[in-house]
Amino acid sequence: MEKMVSSWCNTLKSIPQDYVFPEDTRPGDQIVPILKNCPMIDLEKAVSGDRNDVIRQVLQASQDFGFFKVINHGVGEDLIKDTIGMVKEFFNMTNEDKASLYSLDSYKSCRMYTSSFKYDRESIHQWRDVLIHFCHPLDELVDTWPNNPFKYRDVVGKFSVEVRNLSLRILEMIREGLELKPGYFRDELTGVQLMTLNHYPPCPDPSLTLGIPKHSDRNIITILYQDNVCGFQVLKDGQWVGVEPFANAFVVNIGQQLKIISNGKLESVEHRVVTNSKEPRYTIASFIIPHGDTIIEPEKTLVEKDNCHPLYQPFQYKDFVRALEEEHLCEIDATHGSV
Template identity: 50%
Template sequence: MAQLLSNTCSIQSVVPESYIMPPERRPGQHVVPSCNTIPVIDLDGNRNELIQEIMKASQEYGFFQLINHGVSEELMKDVMVVAKEFFDLPVEEKERFYSEDPNQTCRLKTSADFAKEKVHFWRDNLRHPCHPLEENLQQWPENPARYREVFGSYSVEVRNLGLQILDLICEGLGLEPGYFEGGLTQSQMMISINHYPPCPDPTLVLGLPKHGDPYTLTLLNQGDVPGLQVLKDEQWVAVKPLPNAFVVNINHMLQIISNGKLKSADHRVVVSSNVARTTIASFIHPSKDVLIEPAKSLVSEANPPLYKCFTFEDFIRTYIIDTHEGKDPLECLMIRS
């Protein structure tokens, strides 16, 4: 438990050496501008126009912000309050969920493999599966008292929203209706709560490194504290929080299934010296044993497959290592002509 930053950040006056990034990976003192061009998409609109907007954003940025999405403002705020309450719990309450075992279902951690990392990231993380809800709910925290109730309602609504977005993407790609049903999405969704405490010197650390998400689709409730940055045209741009909005980003599996038509954009998280940042990411992802490959209807002699066929479980094994070493996790999957 000594590694949890939420237990020790209030007494730290300097950054521990094990958290200091190599110079080439540090955010430094450079001011990253807010990006006013990352698309903001209103889900309460014409379906054909929605599909066009989502496809354009997914091709050009790999990111967009979603408003009027149907998840109530009250629930968006409630889930954030409860998430913050969890990280404010006494050490002994959180200790029940802390583990270095990646196979633990509901796991509080600082990183994927703290012992093997050369340098650590400035965050604490709680993650757990949430679908099917009735099979996972009893493994979640009981404290704060409203955790299971609020996150249960939230996970159901967010998953339905994610499937709605994938349905629009399916139509936009010209895939057969229901392509993303079954093992590709129906059985799996993970909630990941990131907590980034204030840091004595944010120029030396990263909350999360440059990476693309390894799943299918991410819906992020980032609250009102900035910190997310997206790589666009080799430049970092900050994603300004919008009230009651989700940040939606295309993941690696969707880039592969679309045979490169959609973009899984690299992003990172920077931290603050004076305010904590808590975010709630919902990952829709395939079953471990499902085969991932470019959709056959998108492949032809004129448009050959760009990626090999593989299982999601095999990809996750190499993804964690590659990301921490700063490598492109898709490189080994690409088919060379």
């Protein structure tokens, strides 16, 4: 637990060297503008209004931005408030109360770690603490979750089910928009749900470090809830721009697997998380993930309809993840001259 950023950052006046990112990847002192035309989609209109228009908006945002915000999404305001409250309560418990959850074993279905899941192999650490656990099927996994705070399992369990349902609703709109066969995103492509609860403590020099470095999500789709503190940034037209929190809205990221399945029609946005020096930031990210043995490839009907060649070769999802992790670690080590 002594490795957790929150355990030692309060007494710091400068950043430890192993948290300082290379000059070309750190945020620096440059002021990042807020994205003014961030796509905001009202999902209620898919039920009470023109569903085809909402589907068009989802596809357009997925193509042009690789992400979008959704409002009136069906996840209750009180449930969202209670869940983010549980996240804050959890991370503000004593280290003694959280110690049993800390682990570097990536095979554990529920654990705490700091920086990334490869802390012991990375040269540069990220300014965040994480609780991570699998969520689906809930009844088989919830007993591995924290039982403190009291009601954590009940509140976060309800939230995870609602967010999974939201993910599947959005994927169904994407399926309709791409004219894929009914049930396309069931079973193997969406069988795994993983949730990360993130705590980004205040940082004495946010210009030098990152909560999460630049990446695009490697899964199918991600549903992110950020509380009321800015920190999420996307790369748009070669420039970093901030995505402001909006009350009760979720950010939806298109994952790399959707980009591949659509043969490049849909984009997967590159994004990062920056820190701040004044207040802690808390977020909840829900990832819909294929089973490891699932074969991922461009959908043949899309390739045939567009009369083009597939841009990607078929692969097993677990091989994709393994290759990406190895590449990521090599990139980090290379910046410190250890490769």
